[in-house]
Amino acid sequence: MTAALALGDDALVLSHRLGEWAGHAPVLEEEVALANIALDLLGQARLLLSLVGDEDELAYLREERAFRNIQLVEQPNGDFAHTIARQLYFSVHQQGLYEQLAAGDGRFAGIAAKAVKEVAYHRDHAEQWTLRLGDGTDESHQRMQRAVDALWRFTGELFQPVEGVDVDWQALHSRWLETVTDVLGRATLTVPTGPQSGAWTAGAGRQGIHTESFGRMLAEMQHLHRSHPGASW
Amino acid sequence: MAAGTASQTAQATAGSAEGPEAALQAAFDAAVAADERIEPRDWMPDAYRASLVRQMAQHAHSEIIGMQPEANWITRAPSLRRKAILMAKVQDEAGHGLYLYSAAETLGTGREELLDKLHAGRQRYSSIFNYPTLTWADVGAIGWLVDGAAITNQVPLCRCSYGPYARAMVRICKEESFHQRQGYELLLALSNGTPAQHEMAQDAVNRWWWPSLMMFGPPDDASAHSAQSMAWKIKRHSNDELRQRFVDICVPQAEALGLSLPDPDIRWNEERGRHDFGAIDWTEFQEVLKGNGPCNEQRLDQRRRAHEEGAWVREAAAVYARKHTSGAGPAVPNGKATA
Numbered sequence: 012m013t014a015a016l017a018l019g020d021d022a023l024v025l026s027h028r029l030g031e032w033a034g035h036a037p038v039l040e041e042e043v044a045l046a047n048i049a050l051d052l053l054g055q056a057r058l059l060l061s062l063v064g065d066e067d068e069l070a071y072l073r074e075e076r077a078f079r080n081i082q083l084v085e086q087p088n089g090d091f092a093h094t095i096a097r098q099l100y101f102s103v104h105q106q107g108l109y110e111q112l113a114a115g116d117g118r119f120a121g122i123a124a125k126a127v128k129e130v131a132y133h134r135d136h137a138e139q140w141t142l143r144l145g146d147g148t149d150e151s152h153q154r155m156q157r158a159v160d161a162l163w164r165f166t167g168e169l170f171q172p173v174e175g176v177d178v179d180w181q182a183l184h185s186r187w188l189e190t191v192t193d194v195l196g197r198a199t200l201t202v203p204t205g206p207q208s209g210a211w212t213a214g215a216g217r218q219g220i221h222t223e224s225f226g227r228m229l230a231e232m233q234h235l236h237r238s239h240p241g242a243s244w
Numbered sequence: 245m246a247a248g249t250a251s252q253t254a255q256a257t258a259g260s261a262e263g264p265e266a267a268l269q270a271a272f273d274a275a276v277a278a279d280e281r282i283e284p285r286d287w288m289p290d291a292y293r294a295s296l297v298r299q300m301a302q303h304a305h306s307e308i309i310g311m312q313p314e315a316n317w318i319t320r321a322p323s324l325r326r327k328a329i330l331m332a333k334v335q336d337e338a339g340h341g342l343y344l345y346s347a348a349e350t351l352g353t354g355r356e357e358l359l360d361k362l363h364a365g366r367q368r369y370s371s372i373f374n375y376p377t378l379t380w381a382d383v384g385a386i387g388w389l390v391d392g393a394a395i396t397n398q399v400p401l402c403r404c405s406y407g408p409y410a411r412a413m414v415r416i417c418k419e420e421s422f423h424q425r426q427g428y429e430l431l432l433a434l435s436n437g438t439p440a441q442h443e444m445a446q447d448a449v450n451r452w453w454w455p456s457l458m459m460f461g462p463p464d465d466a467s468a469h470s471a472q473s474m475a476w477k478i479k480r481h482s483n484d485e486l487r488q489r490f491v492d493i494c495v496p497q498a499e500a501l502g503l504s505l506p507d508p509d510i511r512w513n514e515e516r517g518r519h520d521f522g523a524i525d526w527t528e529f530q531e532v533l534k535g536n537g538p539c540n541e542q543r544l545d546q547r548r549r550a551h552e553e554g555a556w557v558r559e560a561a562a563v564y565a566r567k568h569t570s571g572a573g574p575a576v577p578n579g580k581a582t583a
Contacts, residue, residue: 023324030327033315033334034546037554038561039308039341039355046335053328060324067323091557146567147560154556235380236322242438244323244430 013079014175016069017217018119019059020080023070024225025101026052027232028088037091044136048098051129058122071236075226081216083165085225089158092151095140096158102134103190104169104183111178119176138194145198152199159195160203167208168216276477281407284350292476295469296406297351298367299478301358304344305369309362309543311337313377314386322380329426330383336419343415347408363548371529372459374537381434381441381448387427388501389449389456389494395420396490397460400480409478428497435502442502449498450506457521458529460487491519 029049036042060066083101088094109130112123144155170184195202215221236244268287275282282288311334318334321327345355361367372390377383398420401413434445461467461483473479481489491510498505509522531537 027319030318030331033318033331034312035550035553037550037557039338039345041554041557042308042311042338043335043342046331046338050328050331050335053324053331057324057328070324071322091554143561143564144557147564148556150556151560151563231319235320239322239438239440242322242441244326244433244437 014119014173015059015062017079017081017173018176019056019063019069020078021084021101021105022052022059023056024078024080024228025084025097026050026056027228028084028086028097029094031088032094041091045094048133048136051126051133055122055126055129059119062118067236071233075221075229076219078219078221078225078229079217080221081165081168082222082225083162083168083216085216085221085228086162086165087224089161090154091140092144092154092158093161095137095144096155096162098133099137099141099159099194100162100166100169100191102130102137103194104187106130106134107183107186107190108176108178111183112176115177117177141194141200142198145195145200155198156200159200160205163203163205164208167206171217173217276405279403279405279477281410282405283407291472292478293351295473295476296409296478297348297353298469299473300344300348300351300409301353301361301367302369304341304348304358305362305367306373307337307341307344309369309373309547312543312546313373313375313539314383316377317380317383320380321383326430333387333423333426336423340416340419343412347412350408359551363544363551365535365544368533369543370459371532371537372455373543374532374539375452375455376539378451379444379448381431381444382452384427384430384434384445385448385452387423387425388431388497389427389452390459391420391424391427392494393456393459393490395424396486396493400486401478403477403480405477428501431501431503445501446503449503453506454524454528455532457487457490457524458526460484460490462526462529488518491521495519 026049029045029052032045032049033042036045056070057066060069063069083097086093086097106127109123109127112119113127114120141155144151146152166187169187170180172180192202269289272282272286272288272292275286282292314330314337315334318327318330321330345358348358349355358367362369372393377386395417398413398417402410402417404410404413431445431449434441436442461470464470464482464484467483470479470482474482494505495510495512507522509520511520513520532540535541
């Protein structure tokens with residue numbers, strides 16, 4: 012129950028954030044790519060939430076405190092570098108997680124097996140852009156460094172074990188660190204040295220403690236649905 | 245133009261007395277007359293090229309500006325299913341923009357140049373996108389009416405004389421017809437829903453009907469480019485003919501939806517075998533075209549802002565590509581990017 016919510020909410024919330032880019036992307040190819048990733052994540056979210064109950068009731072009628080996503084995915088888009096850094100951190104993690112889940116025989120094996128192919132692309136997309144921005148111009152390098160630094164403190168939560176998700180969390184973490192270190196290095200960026208989470212943020216999202224902007228995101232997302240109780244769309 | 249075609253026969257018989265230009269013109273005319281496709285490397289009159297660039301640019305710009313009114317509702321879509329459909333649709337529009345800018349490139353005009361002209365207000369996009377999407381039902385009305393009108397306009401373009409444009413349109417029309425059905429289905433759900441939802445649907449149809457009829461352009465006798473475009477077989481039917489076709493399609497669909505069209509003069513004309521309909525307010529059309537529509541400034545501002553704010557990203561990609569010339573792939577990673 013909690014496990015499906017946690018993984019489903021991660022995908023739902025990140026999909027929503029990526030959807031906010033529509034019509035604002037820096038180049039037409041990215042309108043297509045960002046929407047593509049958002050759609051993949053939305054598809055995953057719908058499968059996962061449906062394991063728990065009605066997907067729309069869960070997405071539209073829960074209060075902020077009942078969401079179980081990690082704080083990383085709810086962080087505002089910021090500039091393109093922030094969006095890419097957020098995607099890199101998340102996709103590298105999700106790829107490792109889904110690979111393990113797909114290899115097992117648990118209840119998420121089927122969903123993970125399908126999703127892992129999509130996630131490999133998300134990760135490649137984020138990696139390619141991290142390289143271009145990190146090793147592009149001075150400005151893009153600075154922006155990308157600021158973004159990887161700013162989001163670093165939200166990455167610890169990726170490896171807080173989720174009850175019911177039967178994977179080797181320790182291995183996930185070390186593999187993530189290895190991959191991210193490699194990508195940032197090739198992008199001529201510095202791996203942040205600060206803590207991966209503040210004492211109080213570790214696992215906060217999974218317990219329903221979110222950041223301020225998340226409430227506004229939900230207000231926008233849920234407004235129309237909540238304005239017409241019981242209506243079908 | 246393929247081997248052994250009318251154009252080559254014409255080229256062979258045109259003789260050299262009138263000079264190479266006349267022979268080329270004759271070959272071009274013969275190809276168009278024989279319903280053959282003109283391809284990028286074929287000779288074509290400058291005016292034909294210019295007219296195509298103008299039309300394809302306007303079409304491409306309409307796709308990317310057209311993303312805005314619908315993207316306006318992505319974050320508020322009232323169910324996850326509808327959200328997925330809408331995101332996919334807006335993504336398709338970006339994809340259509342890509343096909344069309346690429347098709348225009350075959351005529352020697354790059355995307356950057358066309359975007360600059362759009363941003364400078366020197367090229368147009370469809371005026372319909374200067375109307376606001378005020379409620380969720382507008383997403384349905386755009387699908388049903390605006391995409392419906394676009395399809396009526398665009399299906400004949402699949403047979404347009406310029407090959408790359410015609411081929412792009414085949415793909416675009418398939419996706420547009422999908423969008424049109426999704427819009428219709430969205431409105432049907434609202435129309436059959438609660439009284440508030442029904443009212444929302446009717447209000448949207450009331451606001452989008454007349455602007456949709458204007459999408460076919462001015463009446464035939466006032467259309468600046470029509471006659472020449474028809475002679476070149478870029479355009480196959482007149483504005484008024486296509487508009488009539490659209491009205492005839494929509495009237496029974498509105499009945500099936502349980503919604504009314506905001507024109508008391510719509511009635512079946514037995515003699516013509518078509519529907520009569522009321523007079524269009526061309527003053528409004530001209531005003532929106534001049535830039536005085538409800539969203540002209542907003543749409544262009546958002547487009548310019550996205551472009552300006554993205555400049556550092558595009559520059560970074562270009563610099564990176566220069567640094568890593570061997571095996572680095574395209575400046576902009578295109579992954580599996582499916583439209």
